[in-house]
Amino acid sequence: MKRPLSAANASTKLSTRRGFLLKSMAVGAALPISALAPTQAAHAIGESFPDWMKTPGQAVNEYGSVARYEKHITRVKAQDTAQTQLFSVWHSPIQNQPSIITPNGLHFTVSHNGVPNIDPEQHFLKIHGLVDKPIKIDMNTLQRYPMVSPIHFLECAGNSASNAVSLSALDLSVQALTGQVSGAQYTGVPLKYLLKEAGVKTAGKWVIAEGADGGSHARSIPLSKLLDDAFIALYQNGERLRPEQGYPMRLLIPGWEGNANVKWLHRLEVTDKPAYTKDESGLYSDILASGKIKRFSFHMDVKSVITQPSGKMQLPAQKGFYEISGLAWSGYGKIKQVEVSIDEGKNWSIATLHGPVLSKSLTRFSIPWQWDGKERVILSRATDELGHVQPTRRQWREQYASYSFNHFNAIQAWAVNSQGTVENYYV
């Protein structure tokens, strides 16, 4: 859509310049050669410059926005989920994110009962259950606690679900297929300080974390993880959490499935056992090939996806130089290596990892590619520092029931045809 527009601009510019040339030629013809230079000197230089170099710019707003030409880059609603106004799933445009940080307004978001409008003045974090001293902390007081600022990815357990269950590879963009993942720098208060202040009793092994939304979303989390690296996030990428990300505070459990990172957090109940809440009873369990149901499978496994080029894209030329690039992440630690193949996985080359390479964070990778214009199937395979390797789709599906869709981390393949069209593909 933009291309014809700029073409029209170019032709306008051309005709303006032609007018200018004709004018100066006419002037030149009427005057002796010696007089030509002063005439040019008297002419304003503006005509050879675009409008934005010949007018004062606009004033700045109180809160900045993206360039008007970039407004088409937005979240999109999931296509494969039953959508009601209240249960909504929105995907990040990761094809437009050559970075480990997702802008706050584009961060993926899933809510099971809408986004609550919480007044921070009336919001408390309450800790009770198997503790010596039940406590509550208001938002202003919470700001006085020690804070950490790590960079982490968040991913929905159901990310890439359609590739897990659809028998044929759906012709969708990487945003539609795998956009339930984002990265951000969070700032917040480690749980260990808060739990220590309440004094967890020795019988305490689990914590039921509950949000202050309409559905009182709740998850049972093992205490050991909360005491390890979990924290209460108050800030995301340098500003307070957005409402759809849990304002005024959320649980941040690095590397664990999005649903457990309880948004709008208001209550932590220390217990000796899990509660088997709605989401740990059904939607966020994994059904194994044996028919058994795997519960509390919190870790997000090692995964990578090529975002450039990716599904629904059209390569601009029939052959030539391209850089293949994408994102990799693991809920267990750092990404150690990403390999890329352009022949359906027969041969692999090691991609460059672009730092910082951080634990439980998105990591950007890229590798140069001279496309010969032939049909190609391109894929990426990530390995994390603990040695976990991304499985093939077939390997992944062997473990699970044919309709189980959570924690799908198999290798994503894109087929590039000779016309330069890129499509989702199963290998």
Place this chain on the structure above:
Amino acid sequence: MCNAIEGEMHNFQSNLLKHLKAISTAYVVLFIIGSVSLPAHSQDLDINLAQPLLKSEIHDIDITIFPDGKNLPVGQGSVIEGQLLYKNQCQMCHGENGIEGPAARLAGTDGWFSFSDPLRILRIEKYPVLLISVGSLWPYATSIFDYIRRAMPHYAPKSLSDNDSYALTAYILNLNDIVNDTYILDKDTILTIEMPAQKRSELDVQ
């Protein structure tokens, strides 16, 4: 003369004492300033900024029901009562039989096919989350009661009474052929319910 000398000595002594005092005070001050180093971040930090959470405050928010019956309220509800509530408040999202969607499938098996629902494959194509069902995946009936009471109906969460929540839980169990049409559910009978998924559960806490 002696007095004068003594006087001077006294002055000298008291001046010396004054000086010594001043010097030692300075040293003490210096010592204190010098020793004021900040602690490192550790779990042993003595923060203590929180307020106590009172018993009455806990009572108001302590809504989580556990599989062992902890926090179950007094009350009861029948399948018949649940059916009426369901028709009025739930059916528009969950469908007439609890299987049609678009909201979560409440009854029947999980997976692609079901003899009791010949349209299953078409429904799933429209709403893929109907691949899984409450009746087949949820291991404890207490979780159904808990979720209905805290979150249902979607458009008016926390509007149902404890009796209503018992009745609706009973109706969902009945839709799954787990209890009969005349069943009455309460805080004791709910603990006797054995959900089919209990045998299939495998914990995976790393």
